Amino acid sequence: LPLNSDSHIADNIDPIQRERWDNVDRRRTPDHPTVHAFATGVINSFAHCLGKGSVLEVGCGNGHMTVPLSERGRVVALDFSLPMLRLNPAAGRTQALADGLPFADNAFPVVFCQGLLHHCPDPAAVVAEMARVSSRWVVAHEPNCTNPAMAAFSLSKRSEWGALKFRRGYLKRIFSSAGLNINTCHSRGMILPNKTPGSLVGFSQRLEGISLLTRMLGFYLLAIGEKK
Numbered sequence: 001l002p003l004n005s006d007s008h009i010a011d012n013i014d015p016i017q018r019e020r021w022d023n024v025d026r027r028r029t030p031d032h033p034t035v036h037a038f039a040t041g042v043i044n045s046f047a048h049c050l051g052k053g054s055v056l057e058v059g060c061g062n063g064h065m066t067v068p069l070s071e072r073g074r075v076v077a078l079d080f081s082l083p084m085l086r087l088n089p090a091a092g093r094t095q096a097l098a099d100g101l102p103f104a105d106n107a108f109p110v111v112f113c114q115g116l117l118h119h120c121p122d123p124a125a126v127v128a129e130m131a132r133v134s135s136r137w138v139v140a141h142e143p144n145c146t147n148p149a150m151a152a153f154s155l156s157k158r159s160e161w162g163a164l165k166f167r168r169g170y171l172k173r174i175f176s177s178a179g180l181n182i183n184t185c186h187s188r189g190m191i192l193p194n195k196t197p198g199s200l201v202g203f204s205q206r207l208e209g210i211s212l213l214t215r216m217l218g219f220y221l222l223a224i225g226e227k228k
């Protein structure tokens with residue numbers, strides 16, 4: 001499959017993030033049962049945004065989300081890490097930075113990211129870029145540091161420190177500053193795709209069914225914005 005690469009990109013990446021994401025061995029593959037359960041839950045939470053047009057996935061990694069999204073339609077996958085992109089099976093793959101998307105205004109009906117914004121030096125600039133290339137929906141799924149376990153994990157790893165400011169209010173603010181109407185912004189999810197043992201997925205899904213619990217202590221935040 002064609003892959004548009006950019007040999008100058010490495011000079012513009014924070015070395016901590018680069019070391020983290022060029023190392024692909026720490027990640028499970030998209031066919032791992034935990035990853036599959038996680039990705040299905042995420043996709044179901046914004047399924048009403050998915051129509052006939054292509055989805056742009058920013059910060060696509062090795063394809064945890066790209067693979068199940070591709071079962072619903074065409075996905076264009078973008079990441080700054082070439083080792084990640086090489087593993088990603090998307091129909092179209094582009095190496096670029098999230099704050100400089102190489103696409104025209106309004107190019108995709110849905111622009112989506114999972115686990116990306118908190119790794120970027122300026123998450124608001126990335127959301128503004130996602131809004132520019134979207135003709136309608138912008139969807140972000142990020143850690144929820146109101147959850148003490150997620151906050152402790154984020155504090156324990158240098159490459160995750162950016163997550164510490166990710167709370168509902170912050171995500172809503174950066175969506176509003178990008179000129180988006182906020183369709184929803186809530187916490188959800190009890191499965192960690194690279195950590196939850198396969199044997200605990202059923203139990204975690206039962207916890208996800210307790211809406212009061214996930215609305216207060218979900219591991220993630222889902223924000224859906226619509227262009228005005």
Ligand SMILES: C[S@@+](CC[C@H](N)C(=O)[O-])C[C@H]1O[C@@H](n2cnc3c(N)ncnc32)[C@H](O)[C@@H]1O
Pocket residue numbers: 017021058059060061062063064065078079080081084096097098099113114115116119120121
């Ligand atoms: C937590 S992983 C998530 C990957 C995928 N979305 C998933 O759900 O498995 C974050 C991804 O964002 C990419 N990334 C981080 N900062 C980026 C940036 N500034 N521009 C483009 N990609 C970036 C990393 O290379 C990595 O693949």
